[in-house]
Amino acid sequence: MxxxxxxxxxxxxxxxxxxxxxxxxxxxxxxxxxxxxxxxxxxxxxxxxxxxxxxxxxxxxxxxxxxxxxxxxxxxxxxxxxxxxxxxxxxxxxxxxxxxxxxxxxxxxxxxxxxxxxxxxxxxxxxxxxxxxxxxxxxxxxxxxxxxxxxxxxxxxxxxxxxxxxxxxxxxxxxxSEGSGPYITHVTTGKIVDMGIKDANNMGAAMAPAAADTIYAHFQDTGYAPERYDLIVTGDLGAVGKSICEDLLKREGYYMGGVYNDCGIMIFDRRKQDVHAGGSGCGCSASVFSGYIYQEMKKGNLNKVLFVATGALLSPASSQQGESIPGIAHAVAVSRTLS
Amino acid sequence: MxxxxxxxxxxxxxxxxxxxxxxxxxxxxxxxxxxxxxxxxxxxxxxxxxxxxxxxxxxxxxxxxxxxxxxxxxxxxxxxxxxxxxxxxxxxxxxxxxxxxxxxxxxxxxxxxxxxxxxxxxxxxxxxxxxxxxxxxxxxxxxxxxxxxxxxxxxxxxxxxxxxxxxxxxxxxxxxSEGSGPYITHVTTGKIVDMGIKDANNMGAAMAPAAADTIYAHFQDTGYAPERYDLIVTGDLGAVGKSICEDLLKREGYYMGGVYNDCGIMIFDRRKQDVHAGGSGCGCSASVFSGYIYQEMKKGNLNKVLFVATGALLSPASSQQGESIPGIAHAVAVSRTLS
Missing domain, CATH: 3.40.47.40 (Stage V sporulation protein AD)
Structure with a gap:
């Protein structure tokens, strides 16, 4: 096994x-x-x-x-x-x-x-x-x-x-199977979470409960706390969704504090780049992970990262038919070393 | 391992x-x-x-x-x-x-x-x-x-x-992980195959090369021949695609003969039901597998089956933009017993 x-x-x-x-x-x-x-x-x-x-x-x-x-x-x-x-x-x-x-x-x-x-x-x-x-x-x-x-x-x-x-x-x-890290040490697979949000222009709010649910499950399953990580990073909740996710986890007793960030916030300068709540799309968390996170781990500036990419499972047809927006988030824990 | x-x-x-x-x-x-x-x-x-x-x-x-x-x-x-x-x-x-x-x-x-x-x-x-x-x-x-x-x-x-x-x-x-069969014994994962077919109304022809490619790989990898199986069943090539798939495998020296059928042909009576080349859609191979194949294996009428579902990886946008239709086929071998 x-x-x-x-x-x-x-x-x-x-x-x-x-x-x-x-x-x-x-x-x-x-x-x-x-x-x-x-x-x-x-x-x-x-x-x-x-x-x-x-x-x-x-x-x-x-x-x-x-x-x-x-x-x-x-x-x-x-x-x-x-x-x-x-x-x-x-x-x-x-x-x-x-x-x-x-x-x-x-x-x-x-x-x-x-x-x-x-x-x-x-x-x-x-x-x-x-x-x-x-x-x-x-x-x-x-x-x-x-x-x-x-x-x-x-x-x-x-x-x-x-x-x-x-x-x-x-x-x-x-x-x-061979290499000197960083290593994927844990996989926490998300459930579909639908809190009834219907605004396709507010996907951060739709995805935040799914992100919080998966992060909570990761902590419950492993016994870890936010402090284990140098960085916990959600996929692309943006500014609106990130604060909702923080609030939801606070209610469960997990204070994310300074270790928490969001790929949608990191990838753009929201003051200058006119992107409103931040970035999104599969390429957002993929490029932050494969660029910034990976390189900073290789340099030794980040040791343990929980990468939690979040998805809004809507389509134009589902929105036109009045459906809400289910969300899902999957987490992988990455460690620079295995010690 | x-x-x-x-x-x-x-x-x-x-x-x-x-x-x-x-x-x-x-x-x-x-x-x-x-x-x-x-x-x-x-x-x-x-x-x-x-x-x-x-x-x-x-x-x-x-x-x-x-x-x-x-x-x-x-x-x-x-x-x-x-x-x-x-x-x-x-x-x-x-x-x-x-x-x-x-x-x-x-x-x-x-x-x-x-x-x-x-x-x-x-x-x-x-x-x-x-x-x-x-x-x-x-x-x-x-x-x-x-x-x-x-x-x-x-x-x-x-x-x-x-x-x-x-x-x-x-x-x-x-x-x-527990149960008395039928058992999934082998998994042969397909590559994307694109032979340049562009007609979205002839998806059997687009998918047939992918099906033949995966069946060929399965035989090459395992050393098995068509005769090992009571039934080799492709996903939904329909009548047009099935005969192309047979021809392609014949060129490689594999004669499929009487053990080969196709879910798209099996699910409808093409003489009476006006479905032209046959059935298609994810639900076609899924219902033939989960209905007919599973039940006939449980009854003991089928002992070894190679289930090869086939997909046409097109979208309306790709067709409108003049793209060809890539195909893919994945195979799972199922056995009624492990002896």
């Missing part, structure tokens, strides 16, 4: 996989943000020489995937599985971006929780002895997401203060 | 999980088809008392999930993971159908290969010791799929001879 179950939702990995390389390619707006120095490349415009935003997003995935392998010195034939998904209908950014890879492929859909979902499954496949090398990768693109989920960009629609800005980026990581 | 890798794409499970219960709820047209006696329930109309087809599809998932647990005598709290996905944008049939389950949830997207993908991941999670009970479930709905992928039903658009009919059904299975 490989994994050890802790409580209802958590696995303590017995042979914690290493993250041996990561890569991020980000859009022009993200390239003007505070994390720009952590990106491998910044594209000049949202089209990146392609005929459509969707094709540009697939190219982001394809090129990011290539960089992940290059940085690890791995050939595609050494990768046992790719686990990938994105926000576009039928996940076409991932499937078209990776169709030439010739690697066994598991498509996932977790909305903006995708990066943590793919890391979770990848870590378990390695811990269980099913794989030696797994790539977890995702993407989002502001323009392809806006026209799919909201309004044609050409309308110039006014955005609400609670709205978030979909990040243009692809981020991913290569997990391996 | 749990799983044992065979070749490039196959896992031989060391502790093969049992399929302890399955359930299928199908639509009215499916309920007039040749497999009607294998369904747990047949709904009278496509709306099933709901306000929209999408909500009806979510209800199919919710009720099928309940039946799976009831038949196994399991409470939701005993289920470690649900692995689910569907064809609707952002997989809303699954997430809305299962949002009250309170069970850790992995969303997957494999188009019509979803049932085999979720069985594959579920089997590995159990074999690896990460879970004791996993539910793999999916759905499709003719009306919700038609309006999303093709034309408003009200137009009464003429269908091409190569087109397939999306099945209205939800099917699913409970995998467990």
């Amino acid at each position: 490989a994994g050890k179950r802790l409580g209802k939702q958590t696995i303590k990995l017995q042979n914690p996989p290493s993250i041996v390389s990561t890569a991020v390619i980000a859009g022009p707006k993200e390239g003007e943000g505070p994390l720009r120095l952590y990106f491998d490349a910044i594209i000049d415009d949202e089209m990146w020489g392609e005929k459509s935003w969707e094709r540009a997003e697939s190219k982001l995935v394809r090129e990011t995937f290539g960089r992940i392998l290059n940085k690890a010195g791995k050939a595609p034939s050494e990768i046992n599985y790719i686990i990938a998904g994105d926000l576009l209908n039928q996940c076409i950014a991932s499937t078209f971006g990776l169709r030439e890879s010739e690697i066994p492929f598991f498509g996932v859909f977790g909305a903006c929780s995708t990066m943590a979902e793919s890391l979770s499954l990848g870590a378990m496949l390695i811990d269980g002895g099913f794989a030696d090398n797994v790539v977890a990768i995702t993407s989002s693109h502001f323009c392809s997401a806006e026209r799919q989920f909201r309004f044609p960009l050409e309308l110039g629609t006014q955005r609400t203060p609670t709205s978030q800005w979909t990040v243009t980026a692809s981020g991913g990581a290569l997990l391996s | 749990a799983g044992k890798r065979l070749g490039k794409q196959t896992i031989k499970l060391q502790n093969p999980p049992s399929i302890v219960s399955t359930a299928v709820i199908a639509g009215p047209k499916e309920g007039e088809g040749p497999l009607r006696l294998y369904f747990d329930a047949i709904i009278d109309d496509e709306m099933w008392g709901e306000k929209s087809w999408e909500r009806a599809e979510s209800k199919l998932v919710r009720e099928t999930f309940g039946r799976i647990l009831n038949k196994a005598g399991k409470a939701p709290s005993e289920i470690n993971y649900i692995i689910a996905g569907d064809l609707l944008n952002q997989c809303i049939a699954s997430t809305f159908g299962l949002r009250e389950s309170e069970i850790p949830f992995f969303g997957v997207f494999g188009a019509c290969s979803t049932m085999a993908e979720s069985l594959s991941l579920g089997a590995m999670l159990i074999d690896g010791g990460f879970a004791d009970n996993v539910v793999a479930i999916t759905s499709s709905h003719f009306c919700s799929a038609e309006r999303q992928f093709r034309f408003p039903l009200e137009l009464g658009t003429q269908r091409t001879p190569t087109s397939q009919w999306t099945v209205t059904a939800s099917g699913g299975a409970l995998l467990s």
Whole structure:
């Protein structure tokens, strides 16, 4: 047996996989943000020489995937599985971006929780002895997401203060049974949580209860407290959702204090970049994880991180039909060393 | 270590999980088809008392999930993971159908290969010791799929001879570390295969190369031949895709002969039911597997089955942008006994 179950939702990995390389390619707006120095490349415009935003997003995935392998010195034939998904209908950014890879492929859909979902499954496949090398990768693109989920960009629609800005980026990581860390030590898998929020322009509020639920489960299952971590980072709740998540955890007796931040807040300078409540999209938490968090762990500036990517499981059809917005959050605990 | 890798794409499970219960709820047209006696329930109309087809599809998932647990005598709290996905944008049939389950949830997207993908991941999670009970479930709905992928039903658009009919059904299975079979013994995970087919009304031709590729990989990795199996069944290639798949495998020296069939052909009577090339949709292979195949294995009429669900990874946007249709196929080998 490989994994050890802790409580209802958590696995303590017995042979914690290493993250041996990561890569991020980000859009022009993200390239003007505070994390720009952590990106491998910044594209000049949202089209990146392609005929459509969707094709540009697939190219982001394809090129990011290539960089992940290059940085690890791995050939595609050494990768046992790719686990990938994105926000576009039928996940076409991932499937078209990776169709030439010739690697066994598991498509996932977790909305903006995708990066943590793919890391979770990848870590378990390695811990269980099913794989030696797994790539977890995702993407989002502001323009392809806006026209799919909201309004044609050409309308110039006014955005609400609670709205978030979909990040243009692809981020991913290569997990391996061999390596010197950082290591994925725990996986806490989220339940779908629906508190009845119906405003598709306030997804932070819709996702916050799911984030709080998974963080609470992680603490309950492991016996850990927030102080164990140098950084607990939610996926993309933005400013509105982050404070709700903090409040919900406070009610359960967990004070997140200075260790808590949110990828949607970190990726943009909200005072200067006109992104309202912050960033969102699968590419938001993926690029913060694969860029800032990974590099700061490698440098030794972060030792233990709980990465909690959060997804809003809505579609335009569900919103048009008056449905609320279920949320989900998956957590992976990452340690710089195994001591 | 749990799983044992065979070749490039196959896992031989060391502790093969049992399929302890399955359930299928199908639509009215499916309920007039040749497999009607294998369904747990047949709904009278496509709306099933709901306000929209999408909500009806979510209800199919919710009720099928309940039946799976009831038949196994399991409470939701005993289920470690649900692995689910569907064809609707952002997989809303699954997430809305299962949002009250309170069970850790992995969303997957494999188009019509979803049932085999979720069985594959579920089997590995159990074999690896990460879970004791996993539910793999999916759905499709003719009306919700038609309006999303093709034309408003009200137009009464003429269908091409190569087109397939999306099945209205939800099917699913409970995998467990304990039980008396049938057992999942092998998992062969597919690569994305794109042969350049662009006709969204001929998805059988688009998916056939992926199916042949995965079946070929399974034989190469394991050393098995078609004769090992009582039934090799592809997901939903339909009549057009099935003969292409047979031809492709024949070129590689594998004669499928009488053991090969296709879920899209089995679920409807094509002479009487006006479905052109056959059935399709995640619910097609899911209901044939969870209904006919499971029950015939339990009765002892089928001993070894290779279930190869196939997905066409297109979206309306990708087709409108002139893209071809990548396909993917995942295979799971199921044995009535472990001898």
